[in-house]
Amino acid sequence: MTIEVNGKSLETDEEGYLADLNEWEPDVATVMAGIDDCELSDNHWEVINFLRDYYEEYQIAPAVRVLTKAIGKKLGKDKGSSKYLYELYPYGPAKQACKYAGLPKPTGCV
Amino acid sequence: MEEEEYQGGEVKKFLYVNRRLPHGTIYALESLETVLIGAAFDQDVSMLFVDDGVYQLKKEQAPESIECKNFSKTYRALEMYDVEKLFVERESLEERGLAIDDLLVDVELIASSDVKALVDEHDVILSF
Amino acid sequence: MSTLNIINKSPFEKRTLDQCLKRIGAGDSVLLIEDASISAVSGTAFTEQLTAAAAQSKLYVLQPDLQARGFNDASLLDSIESVDYEGFVNLVVTHERVHSWL
Numbered sequence A: 001m002t003i004e005v006n007g008k009s010l011e012t013d014e015e016g017y018l019a020d021l022n023e024w025e026p027d028v029a030t031v032m033a034g035i036d037d038c039e040l041s042d043n044h045w046e047v048i049n050f051l052r053d054y055y056e057e058y059q060i061a062p063a064v065r066v067l068t069k070a071i072g073k074k075l076g077k078d079k080g081s082s083k084y085l086y087e088l089y090p091y092g093p094a095k096q097a098c099k100y101a102g103l104p105k106p107t108g109c110v
Numbered sequence B: 001m002e003e004e005e006y007q008g009g010e011v012k013k014f015l016y017v018n019r020r021l022p023h024g025t026i027y028a029l030e031s032l033e034t035v036l037i038g039a040a041f042d043q044d045v046s047m048l049f050v051d052d053g054v055y056q057l058k059k060e061q062a063p064e065s066i067e068c069k070n071f072s073k074t075y076r077a078l079e080m081y082d083v084e085k086l087f088v089e090r091e092s093l094e095e096r097g098l099a100i101d102d103l104l105v106d107v108e109l110i111a112s113s114d115v116k117a118l119v120d121e122h123d124v125i126l127s128f
Numbered sequence C: 001m002s003t004l005n006i007i008n009k010s011p012f013e014k015r016t017l018d019q020c021l022k023r024i025g026a027g028d029s030v031l032l033i034e035d036a037s038i039s040a041v042s043g044t045a046f047t048e049q050l051t052a053a054a055a056q057s058k059l060y061v062l063q064p065d066l067q068a069r070g071f072n073d074a075s076l077l078d079s080i081e082s083v084d085y086e087g088f089v090n091l092v093v094t095h096e097r098v099h100s101w102l
Helices: A026-037 A042-060 A064-075 A083-089 A093-099 B028-038 B051-057 B071-081 B092-093 B113-120 C016-021 C034-040 C047-053 C063-066 C085-094
Strands: A002-005 A010-011 B013-018 B045-048 B088-091 B108-110 B122-128 C003-007 C031-033 C060-061 C078-083 C098-100
Touching: A002 A026, A002 A042, A010 C034, A026 A042, A026 A093, A042 A083, A042 A093, A042 B071, A064 A083, A083 A093, B013 B028, B013 B051, B013 C047, B028 B045, B045 B051, B051 B071, B051 B088, B051 C085, B071 C063, B088 B092, B088 B113, B092 B108, B092 B113, B108 B113, B113 C003, C003 C016, C016 C031, C016 C034, C016 C098, C031 C034, C031 C085, C034 C060, C034 C063, C060 C063, C060 C085, C063 C078, C063 C098, C078 C085
Parallel strands: B013 B045, B013 B122, B045 B088, B088 B108, B122 C098, C003 C031, C003 C098, C031 C060, C060 C078
Antiparallel strands: A002 A010
């Protein structure tokens, strides 16, 4: 599979995750969200940017439990809840947000 | 896997025994990934590093130079996954001229003679 | 508390046997399979170490693996017991845990 971003054709796997992490740019997230009929708000971006920083630091996409806890710590308790994150990313915060962020599928999701 | 927390089921004590250098073979990375999966399923997980396995925790690894992923950074995330403890065998470190300051995470040093007691405390042993 | 330790590497090629033996204790057992089965033959460089280990641990070898490599029970060290596949299964169920030293 491929997606078109700013005139470039980027390869993804069969579930839509970016094949090469280094090809990510913010418009990748916008295009992927568009495919899911989702418009990205500042709150969406906050999670995407958080995930990219997390990946840079630890080289993994966090499991949802870990993500929820870590978001709560960094962005405030009200945001560190499954409810908040699922409202933003109904397909699952770890799966959907990681995809938009250009990360691989979280370890532990088979 | 569904993105809900794993509910119910028996919680077992897992000890992952890491015995090999990272990067030359896939063992260290596979062990780490299995640990993360086990921890995501709320199992009680600890890791033991012996023999060449102690090199997995060496600071300043830069495997980008051989086009390998730098998963040494991931050991620092284990705490967030509630991985109980990282044990390192003192003799294995000393044999290799390493000290606790050379390691990138907080660990508990144990003597070779205490490894049996540690193994005995666990239900499942997985060796890599 | 007892652990069945399974070794499958030749001690002439890998140090797994030594690494295992120095970290086990009373009540633990060792089963030698695949390429490790040849360590059970008497008169090798490992005879002394295995005889010493047998003082506190039970040692077993998987007979079909030994046979495949041209040895039979007559070539075994006295302190090592030979088991078939059924014996292998019995060892697994009679120990509290298995540590397979891959």
